[in-house]
Amino acid sequence: MKSMAAYNGREIPKEDKVFAASGKALDAVAKYGADKVINATVGALYDDEGRLIVLKSVEETMKSLPAASYAAYAPIAGTPGFKKAIVKAALGDFEPKSYIGVVGTPGGTGAIRNAVANYSQPGDRILTHSWHWAPYKSISSELYRGIERFEMFDAEGGFNIEDFGYKVKKLTRNQEHLVIILNTPANNPTGYSLSMDDWYGVKAVLDEVPMDKKIALVLDVAYIDFAGEPGEVREFLKVADNLRANILPIIAYSASKTFTLYGGRCAAMICLAHSPEVADEFVKVCSFSARASWSNSPRAPQEVIERIYSDEDLLKAVEQERAAARKMLLARGRAFEEEAAAAGLEIVPFRAGFFVTIPCDDPDGLCRKLEEKNVFLIPLDKGVRVSVASSSEAKCRRLPAIIKEAMES
């Protein structure tokens, strides 16, 4: 007996490319030393010395938790204090007129999974942009849905509203439900953020959807708190809060990056509903999915976030630490952009965030060439992803010329 599993139409790869690349990078660091290696594979924020950044204020709050507060089960949708706090964290100063529903999840993946499970049907296609986080496809596939991609950029490098509109029309012709996933601001892998004009374009498309079609607009904002000033990066919320009744915005908000609690597994899905019934239904169906997939979510990070938002000084400390880390990250991104321009290295439209993407025809080949120089990137379908989050500013300055050279060799 060589196989016992039921594949159920899922394409299950032998190995995870991200994991494989990061493993090779760690081997190289062990062999040659950290200063001889550029490990730009990691999706977490590292300091210039190559250490994972954990906000001190978050660490101290974690240390202060009494055992019963992390050892006990949390309610399925999260503790009441966490739910209140995470809405504040996600929305900032924005006060929506929509009805809010909140369900905690173990990371952003769980939020997206629950949105797909509850707002589309088996066999449906989920719509997202052409440059996208690979797990969107796996999540859809695990739930017997497919993926449809709209071209993210037009010939001028602008957000491709036309193709977005075309695909929304195409899919709603045959589907009663449509889940759309937009990963912005500071998109993974490109670092692109939709402008307010892009957002008005999205709204115009959604305004045209017939009222008997139901759209869940999933906004994966995993990188929002490292994308720019807190108020500015949340400006789009006024558009999301002002869509028609057949469009349900669902914000997938993760504590992984915002609170540097990647391994803590904490996030929330937050809906902006037109009616209390739709908000209640959201909580009900997403709680059911949680109960039937992972049950309750980890309690420790929920307790930490509740404590942060019930202590003004602590909140200020967290925000200041995060602002410093964000400043460092934004400087790295700008450094990479400048040197890419100087070296004549084309990059996919970039605004901010953890990653920059370089379009290329043979991503696996390019990564292999770079590995010989102890430079480790992630190969995508049509480009390579560089983590500026895990590379010092000095390394970000050196990278574009190294990549350009490898592309031409």
Add this chain to the structure above:
Amino acid sequence: MKSMAAYNGREIPKEDKVFAASGKALDAVAKYGADKVINATVGALYDDEGRLIVLKSVEETMKSLPAASYAAYAPIAGTPGFKKAIVKAALGDFEPKSYIGVVGTPGGTGAIRNAVANYSQPGDRILTHSWHWAPYKSISSELYRGIERFEMFDAEGGFNIEDFGYKVKKLTRNQEHLVIILNTPANNPTGYSLSMDDWYGVKAVLDEVPMDKKIALVLDVAYIDFAGEPGEVREFLKVADNLRANILPIIAYSASKTFTLYGGRCAAMICLAHSPEVADEFVKVCSFSARASWSNSPRAPQEVIERIYSDEDLLKAVEQERAAARKMLLARGRAFEEEAAAAGLEIVPFRAGFFVTIPCDDPDGLCRKLEEKNVFLIPLDKGVRVSVASSSEAKCRRLPAIIKEAMES
């Protein structure tokens, strides 16, 4: 717009009965004081003063973790040290001849979810016993599978091998794949543990399954470390390790009870495969499901368990503390049994564990009557569940007469 969700054939209840009952119990405690209330709703081990038991040695290990060790992402299937440690914890001194595969999950729910997703097909029926943990049905429903129940006990109160055999035959007639979930030892909700004779009966049934049918035998052993002596409660492993090649045993082993880390969300699924290919496939498909459902699992409990198993003294301390807690729990169960016999209260066959179940015709009505006396239990389909884990021995002694009286009033 009153509804936006796609129900996809799932029966989604308005409210969770366990959550509702436990909420009422907590209200009563707040109003009347803990000594006036018996809250036997909770699925966690409490001391006689009504406090959640957290093993001190586990708590101290948690406190000792450096921030980077819990804040970083764990690999999808778990850290290497955790995977090694959790197999030791699950199997104890037993050395299987089968090939082991391990994938960490955020709690036992995730392990069962992944087993159903990867070893059955949409539309299939999952087989379990008539008294079962309610989420088995939700998990199956969320994945577009149904549930088939075999009668757990025969007329003499023995494990009903005959009906088990009949249902296995019936389902394998039409399904290529069959997932069977057995929750033993110390079954939730009954406290029943399969005897070795029961196990040989299970083996005899499985030996008859045609070789072109593929069976995943999911053993939910969530309560194993509170079911009796560590060696004795693992004796069944020699049967699981000795099945035919078309039967894949998958042990769902949870850290929730064993390490009192309920809210930490840590468990593992461990397969006992006939071939390295099947073990590798298990890791591959279950890792894919993890990546596409919750991504990686929480790191802190993985680090704690790795540390415990790499420090002999610490391991001994954990085991001694757990043994004391187990002794307390077993005494509560015996106290309940004795008083039930004295009061003439029928109980479902009980061996050990967190729960005892009383069969009755109107579980909701009985629970309502008991609530008037500040006694809180969980209503099931055909009985009420009493948590001896959350009630002192003294309360366990009082409960049977109180329940008997309410049944007759």
